[in-house]
Amino acid sequence: MAIGGGVPSLPCLALLLLLVSWNVGLLAIARGLPPCEFPAIYNFGDSNSDTGGISAAFYPMGxxxxxxxxxxxxxxxSDGxxxxxxxxxxxxxxxxxxxxxxLGRSFRHGANFATGGSTIRRQNESFFENGVSPFSLDIQTAHYDQFVARTSYLYKNARAEKFRRSRLPRPEDFSKALYVFDIGQNDLAAGFRKMTNEQLNASMRDIVSQLATAVQHLYQQGARTFWIHNTGPIGCLPITLRYIRNPMPGYLDEIGCVKDQNEMASEFNRQLKGMVMQLxxxxxxxxLTYVDVYTAKYSLIANSTRAGFERAGKMCCGYEWEDKHVWCGQKASINGSEVVAGSCEDPSIFVSWDGVHYTEAANRWISEHIISGLLSDQPNVPITHACYRL
Structure with missing residues (x-):
């Protein structure tokens, strides 16, 4: 279901979801394949999947x-x-x-190494200036190595301390876990800030190669099941579109997204898919399952009204006035008055939470379409059967 061939309508997408899920189900039954029993998930990524890393590292998210x-x-x-x-x-x-x-956390069933602002390649930028995390993918995999070594030692030496053991991963579970990757969007965003499109395009191979290195490293440590998300349509983010005034013909695509940015995201995804096939x-x-999150997100934006999202092109949380933008939850002085950038009354009708990230309602919609296997290439395998080489 290539974007270049036209975005499917929501009814068509729903029908395809039903047919593919049905066919995958028959395939699994015919082969006698029960669902995988994943004891844990280990996630590597950026703010799209960060469940508290950057907040713990720098300042609490309010x-x-x-x-x-x-x-x-x-x-x-996000709002949820x-x-x-x-x-x-x-x-x-x-x-x-x-x-x-x-603090107070259990890691028995996995851990999240993602942090907001993370990139695959290390960036020479400050988190406080441009929101780029120091925890790039190589640092995240180093954290994983330390996590495995430390928890395995503690588990082995906990002995009768049942409470302590109950919060630690079982050493034998690391090879049975699901390893998820959702990273790359910030590499593109940094490229748009610092490079020409030609330079960014030339750097793609190295970016994808470094992600491959992370997968190979985890495999050498015993990981076996990988669920790898591609990157979304960055040219459709409201924070990108709000700065556009009187665009030249052809600058925006048929649904109003920045065309060249989405083309760059598609090129990254093409090379990422090739890397997965090679691995x-x-x-x-x-x-290894390659998951087409781009198509899920683009399809949601293109068919947002029929999906029940009335304010697809706007952000729920934040404050805009003329050329000024105040980030979600932040305060600013505008015309001598203090402004607090709060949230909308009903986030469920918005696709975008803060101009960059998605609302819970949008995340739910996207999740339903990728978890089912509709947009995975392994071939079309649902996440419940991702441990099999089909």
């Missing part, structure tokens, strides 16, 4: 984040749950605790 589901800030850049949370729910596992947030041949015991 209101109104988390208001819809958690009813308090829980380190997520993320795709990562819906994946955990679907697999019957607890929400992932952030590795960097150790399938190089890692004989690995099951």
């Amino acid at each position: 209101s109104p984040t988390g208001e819809t589901f958690f009813h308090r800030p829980e380190g997520r850049a 749950r993320l795709i990562t949370d819906f994946i955990a729910e679907h697999l019957g596992l607890p929400y992932l605790s952030a590795y960097l947030d150790s 399938r041949g190089e890692l004989p015991e690995a099951a």
Whole structure:
């Protein structure tokens, strides 16, 4: 279902979801394949899947984040749950605790190494200037190595301390866990700030190669099941579109997104998919699933009204006045008056939470369409059967 061939309508997408899920179900039954029993999830990524890492590392994320589901800030850049949370729910596992947030957390069923602002390649930019996290993907995998070594030692030496053991992962579970990647959007965003499109395009191979290195490293440590998200349509983000005035013909696509930015995201995704296919041949015991999150997000934006999202092109949380923008939850002085950027009355009718991240309602919609296997390439395998090489 290529975007270049036209975006499917919501009814068509729903029909395809039904047919593909039905066919995958028949395939699994015919082969006698029961659902995988994942004891844990280990996630690597950026703010699209960060469940509290960057908040613990720098400063607590404040209101109104988390208001819809958690009813308090829980380190997520949304009003509620993320795709990562819906994946955990679907697999019957607890929400992932952030590795960097150790207070009162249990890591028996996995850990989240993602942090807001993370990139695949290290960036020479400050988190406080441009929101780029120092925890790039190589640092996240180093954190994983430390996590495995430290928890395995503690588990082995806990002995009769049942409470302590109950919060630690079982060493034998690391090879049975699901390893999720959702990262790359910030590499593109940094490229748009610092490079020409030609330079960014030339850097794609190295960016994707470094993600491949992370997968290979985890495989060498015993990981076997990988669920790899591609990057979304960055040219459709409201924070990008708000600065556009009188665009030249052809600058925006048919649904009003920045065309060249989405083309760059599509090129990244093309190379990422090629990398996944190559790794399938190089890692004989690995099951690697490439997940087309781009199509899910673009389809939602293109068909938002029929999906029940009345304010698809606007952000729920934030404040805009003329050429000024105040980020969600922040304060600013405008014309001598203090302004607090609060949230909208009903986040469920918005696709975008804060101009960059998605609302819980949008995350739920996207999750339903990727978890089912409709948009995965392994071939079309649902997440419940991702441990098999089909």
